[in-house]
Amino acid sequence: MEDDVILKVRDLYRTYDISGGLLRKASQLTAVKGVSFDVERGSTLAVVGESGCGKSTLARMLTMIDAQSSGEIEIDGLSIDISKTGISREMRQKVQIVFQNPYGSLNPRQKIGHVLEEPLLLNTDMPSAERRDLALEMLQKVGLQPEHYGRYPHMFSGGQRQRIAIARAIMMQPKLLVLDEPVSALDLSVQAQILNLLADLQEEMGLTYVFISHDLSVVRYIADKVMVMYFGEVVEYGTQDEVFDNPQHDYTKTLFAATPKADVESIRKRLAAKAA
């Protein structure tokens, strides 16, 4: 089943230099420390952890925004090390990213049609009529209307903007989509719509997701495999059932214990403890 692995990461490190000042010596911060994992084609890997655990740094390396300090990344058989080889169009077509804040990730002065066409403009030689057709098709695919093509980002709600960001990410027909907290800024009901959309797209296009989140209930719903990070290291890695039913590391246990429980039994228990 070796062929089915689309993303292979081995012993990945990322170190940042912290520049010194008058009173402070220059030092180094290692944000990601020796991370290794595999993701199978068409599956979802959830990366869980608190702020500062290195999960977004990992996302930046997977999407070629940032170069790794050492280690190997292989996406769909293509070895990625942008500090040595730079980025080719072929590499860009493999992987795309969706960020947490749809307000911040769209240019307010760019029409939606243009937003969607830009990846094609930059990375392919497609004529403009074809780009337009593809953009219109993509709008429908993510649940928007053709008349939204000429509108600006401020005319949309948060959930619609996240749909636009997703549409932009899949314009290039990527193999791998990195989702960095894609539903954290959204209301519960909108969150449900976006999670449904992601599930539909995965099935339709055979997409592979790396889903970064701090919300364990979302992770439990969407993930096939779960990786828990803590201070740059992977402390737990396994299938969703393994991790949720039998967490090994203390940090994972703390995380589960801290997650609010919204079931009737837990409420009853809390009220009983309070009355006592």
Add this chain to the structure above:
Amino acid sequence: MPLLEIRSLRVAFDTAKGPFKALDGVDYTVDAGEVLAIVGESGSGKSVAMLATMGLLPDSATITADKMDFEGIDLRTLSAKERRKVIGKDISMIFQEPIASLNPCFTVGFQLGETLKVHTDLKGRQIRDRSIELLTDVGIPDPAGRIDAFPHQMSGGQCQRVMIAMAIACAPKLLIADEPTTALDVTIQKQILDLLVQLQQDSGMGLIMITHDMGVVAETADRVIVQYKGRKMEEADVLSLFENPQSPYTRALLSALPENATGDRLPTVSDFAEAGGF
């Protein structure tokens, strides 16, 4: 007599397209020693209601209510000066973004001391001692050292603890917490919620939790008000709300929780809106 009693609160904002009704006749009551959760999505008017109570809305807002009593004092007729004696002392509020709520130019000790200076008779050294005491109460490690720290030298969770210390500095009778843990990590959220509930139980104050997170509601509330588009959908004690939700909107919200997912797809609120007619 309830601690806070509001009848038929309406808030409208002037916009270029005419008045926009943010709240349309909602009642709120909180008793001393009670935790009330107001839950809703963005645009439901949950924050607006409490900002109106605090007198923190801009001039473009028109606020009307049949009754707005805090301990028998009519908040509607108070002058700005009289209101300031109540607000910050007997009613206090904490907000979502702890780092943005603190002034970056002053130490946390100075900002904490300001509250005490305005509302109590404490002076100089006493203010500092009381501030250290408050920081101890909210669980800041090494409070005597941290009192001279600036907000940027503290983590988000610690800043929220400082905000809570400020809010409880004058032993308020009512504390309003507007999404107090939304910007924080899960493990920190747990600590802050535990702290708020602990303080509430020790002091017997009323606590209003404004949140969009059903998990937070389940972990803290005694009674819950569910709002949608400026109207109250349901009011119930926390157990009945989760066990047997009456309003179709509440049922929709609860079934949109990923942990309650049964099939392949999550039901969304709009699936229910057509059937439930809200």
